[in-house]
Amino acid sequence: MKKIDPHLITAAILFALCWPLAYFLSDWKVYWGLWLLSVLFALEMTYLRLKYWEGL
Amino acid sequence: MDLPIPSTTPEVTAATYISIFAFLLISMGISVYMMRKARSFEEWLVGHRDIGPAVTGFALVATWLSGWAIFGNAGLTYTYGWSGAWLVGMTNIMGISLAAVLGYRIRRYASLGARTVPEVLRLRFNSRAIQSLAAVAMTILLIVYSVGQYKAMATVWTATTGSSWMGSLIAVAVLIFIYIAVGGYAGTQYALFLQGIILTIVGWGIGIASLMLADPQRIVEAMSSEPFVAPGGEITPLSLGNYILPISPVYPAYDWIGVSAVLFMFLFMATGFPHNIARFLGIREIGKKEFVILMLCILIGSTTSLWVGVQGLAARTLWGSALMNSEYAPMFGDLASIKLAMAMGAPVAGALAAGVFAAAVSTISGMTMIMASSITRDLIHIYKPEIPQKTMLWLTRILLIPFIFIPLYWNLTGAPPVLSEFMAGAAVGQAGIFFFTVAVSMYWRRATKWGAISAILYGLVLTLLHPKALGKLVGLTHWGVWALLLIFGCAAVYFAVSLMTKPEEVKDLFS
Numbered sequence: 413m414k415k416i417d418p419h420l421i422t423a424a425i426l427f428a429l430c431w432p433l434a435y436f437l438s439d440w441k442v443y444w445g446l447w448l449l450s451v452l453f454a455l456e457m458t459y460l461r462l463k464y465w466e467g468l
Numbered sequence: 469m470d471l472p473i474p475s476t477t478p479e480v481t482a483a484t485y486i487s488i489f490a491f492l493l494i495s496m497g498i499s500v501y502m503m504r505k506a507r508s509f510e511e512w513l514v515g516h517r518d519i520g521p522a523v524t525g526f527a528l529v530a531t532w533l534s535g536w537a538i539f540g541n542a543g544l545t546y547t548y549g550w551s552g553a554w555l556v557g558m559t560n561i562m563g564i565s566l567a568a569v570l571g572y573r574i575r576r577y578a579s580l581g582a583r584t585v586p587e588v589l590r591l592r593f594n595s596r597a598i599q600s601l602a603a604v605a606m607t608i609l610l611i612v613y614s615v616g617q618y619k620a621m622a623t624v625w626t627a628t629t630g631s632s633w634m635g636s637l638i639a640v641a642v643l644i645f646i647y648i649a650v651g652g653y654a655g656t657q658y659a660l661f662l663q664g665i666i667l668t669i670v671g672w673g674i675g676i677a678s679l680m681l682a683d684p685q686r687i688v689e690a691m692s693s694e695p696f697v698a699p700g701g702e703i704t705p706l707s708l709g710n711y712i713l714p715i716s717p718v719y720p721a722y723d724w725i726g727v728s729a730v731l732f733m734f735l736f737m738a739t740g741f742p743h744n745i746a747r748f749l750g751i752r753e754i755g756k757k758e759f760v761i762l763m764l765c766i767l768i769g770s771t772t773s774l775w776v777g778v779q780g781l782a783a784r785t786l787w788g789s790a791l792m793n794s795e796y797a798p799m800f801g802d803l804a805s806i807k808l809a810m811a812m813g814a815p816v817a818g819a820l821a822a823g824v825f826a827a828a829v830s831t832i833s834g835m836t837m838i839m840a841s842s843i844t845r846d847l848i849h850i851y852k853p854e855i856p857q858k859t860m861l862w863l864t865r866i867l868l869i870p871f872i873f874i875p876l877y878w879n880l881t882g883a884p885p886v887l888s889e890f891m892a893g894a895a896v897g898q899a900g901i902f903f904f905t906v907a908v909s910m911y912w913r914r915a916t917k918w919g920a921i922s923a924i925l926y927g928l929v930l931t932l933l934h935p936k937a938l939g940k941l942v943g944l945t946h947w948g949v950w951a952l953l954l955i956f957g958c959a960a961v962y963f964a965v966s967l968m969t970k971p972e973e974v975k976d977l978f979s
Contacts, residue, residue, distance in 0.1 A: 430559060430731055431724075434711050439550060439688045442711055446558035447774055451767060454565035458763045461569040462756050 419463070423456040471786055474810040476630040483818030484628035491666065491822045495647065495659040495829075519657055521758040524751045525568075525765025526664030527657050529772075531743050532564050534613075534831035535620025537773035538667050539824045540888035543802035545780030546791065547699070547886055549691045549708020551721035554730040555888050556777035560738070561770045567738035567745060568766055570907045572759070574748040576977050577910075583749065584838070585742040585906060586846040592909050593917035593972065596850045598924075603846035605901060605924050606742050607871075609931065610835045612894035614875035616887040617835075621828035622879065623799045624821050627806045633798070634880060641876045644832050645868055657750055660834070663826035668769045670823030674809055674816065675775025681812075682782035690785035697789040699800045699885040708784070717946040718935045720892060726948030732955050733892065737899035739907045743834035780804045786811075798883040832872075840867040893934050896951045900958035901927035908962070913978050919966025923958045930954040 426449050433445050474480075519527075537557065544552035557563075577588040586606065590599035618640055625636035647659075679687075692709035706713060713721055720726045738744055754762070783791070783804035791803050809820035844864045849855065884890030905920040931954065933939045935947055944950050 427559075427562060427731075427735065431728070434727070435724075438711075439691070439709075440684060442550070443553055443558060443774070443777075447561070447771065450559045450561035450565075453559075453562045454763065454767055457565045457569045458760065461572070461759060465756055466573065 426453045479814035480817045483814040484821040487818035487822040498658045518752045519750045521762035523661040525762040527660035528747045529769030530660040530664035531834040535617040535828040536888045538827035539620040541776040542780035542805035545777045546804035547801035551713035554721045563734045563738035571745045571748045578749045595917045603842035607839045609897045615878045616891035617828040617832045618879045619887045624824045666826045667823045671772035675778045678779045678782035682785040697792040701793045729948040729951035736903040737895045740899040740902035839871045840864045897931035900955040904962040916966045916969045918969040922965040923962035926961045927958045
């Protein structure tokens, strides 16, 4: 069985963290906290694309 | 109330005209230049497939950040407070980064001759039926999505020039028609780049200025005491201070089911938007460093929607619920952004007008192009390939007219009161259907055309069952339940039917 890349798991965890962050925090902490999680998610995605780079 | 709500002044009107016409002049210049270079129907659709990462990145930002993001988001937070922020897309960067990462593979299909997203499906599944079905589904969903773009721009036009609602809508429609008919894809791709930069600067600039004007702490205090007021002025005792606002089940942030649906919608919808993923049809082959540049453009640009959300919170802090009164119908809270810009001065209002126009025009042009070319390329050309390219090009241009007229008529007869909330309906449909049938199919070899066709049909039926459409007939009254049923239902149907049907021989497009 193929091993799942840990960075993909990290990206999934970052997405899953949206719920507790919004549930336990309030106002600006949620607003910009979710943005921060999104940026970290985007960095993971970029890393994965570069790691498994494909041309044409 | 610190600042009076500004009214239209000759200075604001002049600033709007100057900024929009300057923007149009530059965009049209690009389009005319590209039109002279586009000698065939194919070139008109995708250019010369030589577009670089920064242009593609900001063009993607421009099609992604529509009137919803650059304008409607202020209306959302103004109307619903913190709970409106879910539809602002606090997590929208997750979705757009996923789209950029998955969408890059579409270039392989472009090299095999795909010029539209349904054509990608034909090549993937070797089926003309799925190409046509996808074209029909895209067209239906994009028409609904276009309605919100018109409202965004017509609201700005009305607020800054004092024109009638109908006059503003017609002005917007005429400008869009000329703009797309002249330039085609390459024209829009380069003009989209310019538009992406403009709306990023305007959104960030006015957002940061609004935060300073209203003060972050005062916003928190105001949201905890401001009540929800329905469009038209009906005041409720519900506070805007929470991320859940119990208004009714048809509102996405009614409860955690709705919130979950919004999070999944934003994760999938950027990839599911055909006008987004089509940006990669014209990109040249790029290196790793260039891909990082592309992602950086996307990160900076996509944060803009949050700065626009800040504007709505600031406007609510400064003016209370005044914009929800019926004297501001049918624009209501969607006026928050432009009124705030007008309060900052005529040049700022002019800049916002150009920014909103850039966002609305870019998304509408991308979508209208997709709709018109879907009919000609995906419904006519595949069955009648002998029709000359020149005829196809002209036919596509003529088809722009109905696709511009339908959303125009919709806004004239029944403009949605909160545009972003309205657009979220079509967004869920696109997220559910096209994330799986297009993006996943590019990576999952075992997908079959029957799986994809079933998912498209299921998604279309569920779209019709939206709680504010036919959903009530079958007891589907909760937005979150509906959205989750649509998105994950599409996924379940797509995977289950694919696995149950015979594997197909596919070209080597997966390694």
